Amino acid sequence: MKLSQAGELSLLEILRKRFGSRPRGVLVGIGDDAAVISAGKNILLTTDMMVEGVHFDLSWTTPFQLGFKLVSVNISDIYAMGGIPQYVLLNFSAHRNCSREFFDQFFDGIEEALKTYGVILIGGDISSAERIMLSLTAVGTGGNVLKRKGARVGDRIYVTGNLGDSACGLAMLRRIRRTIDFTKRGRRGLPVTWDVAAPLLRRHLMPLARNPKRILHAATAMIDISDGLIIDLSRLCTESGVGARIQLSHIPVSKEMKATAACLEISARDLALSGGEDYELLFTAPAKAKVKAFCIGEITRAGIAVVDDNGKRIKVSARGYQHFSLQG
Amino acid sequence: MKLSQAGELSLLEILRKRFGSRPRGVLVGIGDDAAVISAGKNILLTTDMMVEGVHFDLSWTTPFQLGFKLVSVNISDIYAMGGIPQYVLLNFSAHRNCSREFFDQFFDGIEEALKTYGVILIGGDISSAERIMLSLTAVGTGGNVLKRKGARVGDRIYVTGNLGDSACGLAMLRRIRRTIDFTKRGRRGLPVTWDVAAPLLRRHLMPLARNPKRILHAATAMIDISDGLIIDLSRLCTESGVGARIQLSHIPVSKEMKATAACLEISARDLALSGGEDYELLFTAPAKAKVKAFCIGEITRAGIAVVDDNGKRIKVSARGYQHFSLQG
Numbered sequence: 001m002k003l004s005q006a007g008e009l010s011l012l013e014i015l016r017k018r019f020g021s022r023p024r025g026v027l028v029g030i031g032d033d034a035a036v037i038s039a040g041k042n043i044l045l046t047t048d049m050m051v052e053g054v055h056f057d058l059s060w061t062t063p064f065q066l067g068f069k070l071v072s073v074n075i076s077d078i079y080a081m082g083g084i085p086q087y088v089l090l091n092f093s094a095h096r097n098c099s100r101e102f103f104d105q106f107f108d109g110i111e112e113a114l115k116t117y118g119v120i121l122i123g124g125d126i127s128s129a130e131r132i133m134l135s136l137t138a139v140g141t142g143g144n145v146l147k148r149k150g151a152r153v154g155d156r157i158y159v160t161g162n163l164g165d166s167a168c169g170l171a172m173l174r175r176i177r178r179t180i181d182f183t184k185r186g187r188r189g190l191p192v193t194w195d196v197a198a199p200l201l202r203r204h205l206m207p208l209a210r211n212p213k214r215i216l217h218a219a220t221a222m223i224d225i226s227d228g229l230i231i232d233l234s235r236l237c238t239e240s241g242v243g244a245r246i247q248l249s250h251i252p253v254s255k256e257m258k259a260t261a262a263c264l265e266i267s268a269r270d271l272a273l274s275g276g277e278d279y280e281l282l283f284t285a286p287a288k289a290k291v292k293a294f295c296i297g298e299i300t301r302a303g304i305a306v307v308d309d310n311g312k313r314i315k316v317s318a319r320g321y322q323h324f325s326l327q328g
Numbered sequence: 329m330k331l332s333q334a335g336e337l338s339l340l341e342i343l344r345k346r347f348g349s350r351p352r353g354v355l356v357g358i359g360d361d362a363a364v365i366s367a368g369k370n371i372l373l374t375t376d377m378m379v380e381g382v383h384f385d386l387s388w389t390t391p392f393q394l395g396f397k398l399v400s401v402n403i404s405d406i407y408a409m410g411g412i413p414q415y416v417l418l419n420f421s422a423h424r425n426c427s428r429e430f431f432d433q434f435f436d437g438i439e440e441a442l443k444t445y446g447v448i449l450i451g452g453d454i455s456s457a458e459r460i461m462l463s464l465t466a467v468g469t470g471g472n473v474l475k476r477k478g479a480r481v482g483d484r485i486y487v488t489g490n491l492g493d494s495a496c497g498l499a500m501l502r503r504i505r506r507t508i509d510f511t512k513r514g515r516r517g518l519p520v521t522w523d524v525a526a527p528l529l530r531r532h533l534m535p536l537a538r539n540p541k542r543i544l545h546a547a548t549a550m551i552d553i554s555d556g557l558i559i560d561l562s563r564l565c566t567e568s569g570v571g572a573r574i575q576l577s578h579i580p581v582s583k584e585m586k587a588t589a590a591c592l593e594i595s596a597r598d599l600a601l602s603g604g605e606d607y608e609l610l611f612t613a614p615a616k617a618k619v620k621a622f623c624i625g626e627i628t629r630a631g632i633a634v635v636d637d638n639g640k641r642i643k644v645s646a647r648g649y650q651h652f653s654l655q656g
Contacts, residue, residue, distance in 0.1 A: 043371055045450065047417045047465055051457040054421075089375045091463045093382075122373065125463075129379040135419045135453075135463040137375055 044140035046077040052132040060173040062181060063102045065205040066134070067109025068116075073226065074138035075117045076209035076279045080224035081147070082216050083140030085117050090124035091135040098132070117209065146212075148239035150221035151284040151299045157244055158293040160210045160281045162254045163229055164261075164268060167275025169204030171264050172197055182206060197260040207279045215281070218289035225282050228274040230316055232282055234304055240284075246297035246306045248314060273306065273316055372411040372468035376402050380460040388501040390509065391430045393533040394462070395437025396444075401554065402466035403445045404537035404607045408552035409475070410544050411468030413445050418452035419463040426460070445537065474540075476567035478549035479612040479627045485572055486621040488538045488609045490582040491557055492589075492596060495603025497532030499592055500525055510534060525588040535607045543609070546617035551610050556602040558644055560610055562632055568612075574625035574634045576642060601634065601644055 050056060050070050071088060078085040090110065094102070114121060119138070151157075176194065180201050212222065223236045229251070237244050251272050261268040284299055285291050306314045378384060378398050399416060406413040418438065422430070442449060447466070479485075504522065508529050540550065551564045557579070565572050579600050589596040612627055613619050634642045 043467075045373075045415070045417055045465070045467065047375075047419055047451060047463070048453045049419045049421055049455050049461070049463065051421055051455060051461060053458065054456055087373075089373055089465060091375055091377045093377055093379055123375060125376045127377050127379060128382055129461070130381065131458070133377070133379060133457070133461050135375070135377065137373070137417060137465040139371075139373065 042083075042142050042145060044078050044081055044083040044142055044145070045137060046074055046140075047135060047137040048074050048077070050134040056132075057173075058132070059177050060179055061205060062109075062179045063105035064109035064112070064183070066132075067106040067111075068113045068206050069109075070134050070136050071110060071113030071117065071119070071138075072207045072209045072279065073277075074136045075113075075119065076207075076224045076226065078138050078140035079209050079212050080222055080281060081140070081142060081145050082212055082219070082222065083142035083145065085119045085138055085140045087120050087122045087139040088114070089137040089139075090121060091127070091133075092124065093127040093129035093133045095130060095132075096128050144216075146216065146219055146222045146283075148221055148223050148236045149241075151236060151240035151242050152220060152286075153242055153299050153301055154287055155220055155284040155299040156287055156289075156291070156295050157233070157246065157297040157299060158215070158283050158285060158291055158295055159225070159229070159252065160212075160215070160283075160293050161278070162252045162257065163225065163273075163278050163280060164253055164257050164271030164275040165200045165203040166207060166277040166279075167204075167228075167271045168257045168260050168264070168266075168268075169197070169200035169202070170277070171266055171271075172260060173201060173204065175264070180205065197256055199254070199256055200260055204277060207277060209279055210281045212281055212283070214292055215283060215285070218285040218291045219283040220285055222281055222283035225276070225278050225280050227276045229282065230273050230304065230306075236282065236284070237299075237304060240299075243300040243302040244297055244304050245300050246304070247309075248306055249309050250294065250296045252294045252296075370411075370470050370473060372406050372409055372470055372473070373465060374402055374405040374468075375463060375465040376405070377461070377463040379462070384460075385501075386460070387505050388507055389533060390437075390507045391433035392437035392440070392511070393507075394460075395434040395439075396441045396534050397437075398462050398464050399438060399441030399445065399447070399466075400535050400537045400607065401605075402464045403441075403447065404535075404552045404554065406466050406468035407537050407540050408550055408609060409468070409470065409473050410540055410547070410550065411470035411473065413447045413466055413468045415448050415450045415467040416442070417450060417465040417467075419455070419461075420452065421455040421457035421461045423458060423460075424456050472544075474544065474547055474550045474611075476549055476551050476564045477569075479564060479568035479570050480548060480614075481570055481627050481629055482615055483548055483612040483627040484615055484617075484619070484623050485561070485574065485625040485627060486543070486611050486613060486619055486623055487553070487557070487580065488540075488543070488611075488621050489606070490580045490585065491553065491601075491606050491608060492581055492585050492599030492603040493528045493531040494535060494605040494607075495532075495556075495599045496585045496588050496592075496594075496596075497525070497528035497530070498605070499594055499599075500588060501529060501532065503592070508533065525584055527582070527584055528588055532605060535605060537607055538609045540609055540611070542620055543611060543613070546613040546619050547611040548614065549612045553604070553606050553608050553610050555604045557610065558601050558632065558634075564610065564612070565627075565632060568627075571628040571630040572625055572632050573628050574632070575637075576634055577637050578622065578624045580622045580624075 056066055075085045182202055221236055221240050223232050225232045233244055253272050258268045261271055306316050308314055384394055403413045510530055549564055549568050551560050553560045561572055581600050586596045589599055634644050636642055
């Protein structure tokens with residue numbers, strides 16, 4: 001069955017049956033002109049797009065993974081503010097000949113992510129387009145919001161997990177050019193020789209947003225790493241009016257990433273410094289604070305420096321994913 | 329200058345300078361991971377997409393008009409709930425070779441609409457894509473929200489203005505296939521013989537969302553007419569579990585629309601019943617209520633009937649704009 005045969009109204013009905021329950025302060029959910037939430041104090045709102053051929057490639061992305069990732073990348077922005085994600089609104093457009101199967105699996109991925117993060121879909125729009133085009137708006141609540149601005153000279157710089165995994169996974173997907181089904185046990189369609197790198201592929205295809213709950217007490221500024229460590233660190237520093245000094249050897253990287261990068265003959269260092277889409281949190285905290293995360297450096301007066309263990313400065317450009325300048 | 333030369337960061341800076349002031353409860357605006365608003369009670373959220381080649385055609389749409397319309401169609405949804413529009417978040421994607429001029433004019437249109445409706449842009453995303461792809465999320469506040477559900481048998485049915493103008497304007501644009509600049513006085517690039525129909529073109533290209541302030545006291549259910557009278561009336565009736573009887577001769581139509589439809593040899597009746605994008609409000613109110621709008625019929629137990637002055641039923645199909653079934 002094709003979407004063109006269903007009509008928008010009946011697609012809406014499908015979504016409504018599935019996501020139409022209205023717990024936790026939703027006065028009006030899917031199916032009216034606007035969604036209404038009964039709000040407490042601070043409402044956090046963020047929105048992001050994913051466009052076929054730009055943000056994803058269906059040669060190696062399943063509809064399920066696409067739906068899951070769309071939610072994750074937006075939830076990550078709410079988390080990066082120290083917020084609690086609550087609701088999402090979704091815009092979905094696809095070619096008229098898009099299969100119903102694709103549509104269903106996409107929303108399976110959405111639903112899985114909604115469960116993962118405990119959020120509710122409260123509205124959106126369905127449309128036709130030549131290629132898949134998605135946008136999602138996430139709404140969160142939060143008492144004390146944590147901005148990019150707030151880092152102070154002398155603060156330590158932390159990340160919540162390994163960097164470069166996602167970019168390394170993407171490099172690998174570009175080689176193998178096939179979909180990997182993580183819902184299957186065992187081989188999942190992955191060549192035997194590549195199986196060690198499955199976590200990298202998963203990180204790229206189905207990233208998990210990091211809940212900052214355990215670090216909020218200490219953090220002074222925060223951002224999620226969507227475009228690469230150096231570029232996102234630059235953003236945080238610019239907002240805070242400070243600089244940073246990063247100890248290269250302190251950046252956490254996985255053994256899988258190092259092995260795979262070697263295999264692919266690409267630089268693990270570049271992946272860790274400039275690879276995007278890890279969705280780890282990058283934050284700063286006072287030197288005395290006890291923080292359960294990886295300390296990778298400290299805030300300075302100005303400039304971004306990456307140094308080796310001898311304190312020697314390593315040349316890095318502020319690369320990363322910028323739509324209208326690099327890879328767009 | 330092309331967008332690909334500017335980089336997302338500097339485009340963001342442009343937008344931030346322009347829309348970055350943070351009045352009325354905005355704790356964090358453009359430029360961070362999420363926008364934060366300090367909320368009162370009910371927060372209304374709606375989102376809509378506009379895709380090149382589906383929702384608009386650049387042969388006859390200026391970037392300014394596109395930006396203005398994107399805001400209007402979303403504000404219309406907030407108004408249709410009886411809400412007060414407050415904030416918008418915008419996703420903009422275009423080809424890397426999209427001109428800076430296009431970008432600026434598009435945001436001129438956005439800004440003009442923000443002023444018109446008194447709303448604030450608080451966030452969004454910029455990306456590349458093969459064709460122009462837009463989505464907007466509007467946030468509103470409101471005490472008593474007015475849903476599609478709520479119409480009762482015996483209620484009168486009202487519309488706030490002429491129907492069919494926008495669809496007639498679109499039919500005309502498909503013939504003349506050129507842009508019309510309404511910011512210019514005088515000829516505006518319109519052929520002399522067509523000048524009488526300028527309001528129709530304007531209605532299609534730069535629709536104004538209807539503020540329901542003056543009718544809220546009486547309305548029992550409401551929807552905006554985005555997809556056509558019959559289909560949107562059907563939605564309202566379905567939600568309310570009622571039917572409707574529409575008096576054809578009571579539907580307000582403009583003399584410009586009738587004249588232009590005759591000229592184009594299309595049915596003015598069809599345009600009024602099924603033409604979309606007028607963004608007039610369709611609502612119901614008790615028979616005794618005093619309402620400043622056009623009464624076009626009344627709510628019945630079941631079924632949608634359109635009758636002539638002799639009470640004879642006129643055959644109409646529930647047509648209108650449905651992406652995956654008709655025009656997508």
